[in-house]
Amino acid sequence: MRRTAAVALATALAATGVTVTASAAQGDAGGAAGGRPSAAPSERLRDVMFVGNNWAGTATVVDAGTYRPITTIDTIPDRAERMAEILSNPDKLAFYLAIQQGVGEGHDQYTDDMFTTPDGRMVAVSRPSFADVVGIDLASGAIVWRFPMEGYRADHMGVSPDGTRLLVSDSTANKVHELDIRTGEKLREFASGDTPHENNYTRDGERIFHASIGTVYTPLDRPEFDTTKGERVFQIVDNDTMQVEARWDMGAELAEAGYPDMSSAVRPMAVAPDERFVYLQVSFFHGFVEFDTQAPDADGATTYEGEPAVGAVRRVVPLPDRTDGLPREQYVLDSAHHGLAMDAAGTTLCAAGTMSDYAAIVDRETLAFDIVDVGAKPYWATNGPDGDECWMSVSGEDEVVVIDYATAQPVATVPVGDHPQRVREGVVARDVLRAWK
Known part of the structure; x- marks a missing residue:
């Protein structure tokens, strides 16, 4: 079925040539992304966790405490x-069906990523099958704004440290588009590689760590077909200018470090x-992979803009493969692993x-x-508000498991909706x- 779905997607492409502390929405808690804006007194806001149920088209709101x-x-x-819009547009319909059968494993992809506004009154949601992002009023459930993609699918998001972008x-x-989270108005953009994926701001908001994953839906998964x-690319973007200040092909970096035939596709990061x-x-x-973004390049290479290149693979960390030889x-x-977070202290992944x-x-x-x-099928990992617990979606079980970093023990299992991801x-x-009560 995987191979058939991949062919369908390729055909479509060809055819169209909770704790009660005061924190606000932040980026992927896998690391420096995000930050906590001091938007309002703690008595006016409550920290929660949003779980996107991708196939159900819902988000479960969970008390983090x-x-x-x-x-x-x-x-x-x-x-x-x-x-109605998709069915009346042949190219949109082709992509909708291809996403359903390929990326969605036979299901629609309705809920991918979510971030709340600093005032806790709206949540922005990316919706892959509908190729858009919407702002939803949390009290009424009504859509306040909608931003359609230029292409045919929306994916991961990131939010600025002040929670506004x-x-x-x-x-x-x-x-990658930059939007005003309150209005959905487009502000700026930056270029990516094929299939842009992960976005993370630094704590001061001055840089963005971004990666693209390429065509993960094709059946050409052998190393000899990697170029297809x-x-x-993994890249660092200057937030003032929206210009790429550093860019790496991680497969090439891994080969240089003595690990040939590994993929260039960077998935989640911490x-x-x-x-x-x-x-x-x-x-x-x-x-x-542990990557040092400031290490001098051993062979004296330069970046695509001609500046001296930096960055080097420091350690490659294997973890158990329990697939029993699964092709x-x-x-x-293409995900052996998909989901990576680091505790607030920076000591544990x-x-x-x-x-x-x-x-x-x-x-x-x-x-x-x-x-x-x-x-x-665990599919995402992020931190809770205090950074001492890892929240992991388990998509095949329709659950989220919360794990204490210090003890490496589960502290809770939370039932959610169909196929939780982000x-x-x-x-x-x-x-x-x-009002919800």
């Missing part, structure tokens, strides 16, 4: 309107507190072993690890919470 679901938000209240990856347009996957070291998952690899072609979208059904809690210095069995910290205004 009690781990109890508070409510479920409909992220596709305009489904009838969107479907949103980045969204436009999968087939090979760019497109341009896949940025260390010093924002020099970045921990990267790459396609097909059970484990992660690479059967990995979900939490990796989602997607194809091996575990979470790995890894000491950053010694690389000693503990394996936590979480169930089928989990993000957010805030909700307390009068909105009262």
Whole structure:
């Protein structure tokens, strides 16, 4: 089925030539992304976790302190309107069906990424199958604004440290849009490689760590076909100018470090507190890569702009492969692992072993690890508000497992909706919470 779905997507492409502390929405808690804006007094906001149920078209709001679901938000209240639009447009219909059968594993992809506004009254949601981002009023459930992609699919997002600006990856347009999170107005953009994916701000908001993953939906998964996957780059973007200040082909960097035939596709990442070291998952690899963004390049290479190149692979960290010889072609979208976070202290990593059904809690210095069995297809890892717990979506179980970094033990299992993927910290205004009840 995987091969058939990949052919369908390729055909479509060819045819169209919660704790009660005062924190606000932040970027991927895997590292330096995000930050906590001092938007309002703590008595007016409540920290929660948003869980995007991708196939259901909902988001479960969970109390981060009690781990109890508070409510479920409909992220596709305009489904009838969107479907009428898609069915009347041949190229949109082709991509909709291809996304459903390929990337969605036979399901629509309705809810990908989510971030709340600093006042806790709205949540922005990227919706891959509808190729857009919408701002949803948390009290009424109504769509306040909508931003359509230039291409045919929306993906991962990122939010600025002050919570006002949103980045969204436009999968087939090979760019990232910057939006005003309150209005959905486009502000700026920057260029990416093929299939832009992950976006993370530094804590001061001056730089953006971004990666593209290429055509993960094709069946050409052998190393000898790697070049067919497109341009896949890890890059650092200057937020003042939206210009790429550094760019690496991670497959080439790994080969230079003595690890040939590894993929260039950077998946989720975790940025260390010093924002020099970045921990990267790459396609097909059970484990992660430690990359030093400031190390001098050994061979004296230059960047594409002619500046002296820096950056080097420091360590490659293998973790258990429990797939029992499963062919690479059967990995979900090339993901051996998909989900990586780092605790607030910067000492411990939490990796989602997607194809091996575990979470790995890894000491950053010694690389000693503990394996936590979480169930089928864990798909994302992020931190709770205090940064001492890892929240991991387990998409095959329709659950989120919360793991204590210090003990490497699960502290809660939270039932959510159909196929949870992204989990993000957010805030909700307390009068909105009262209205939900």
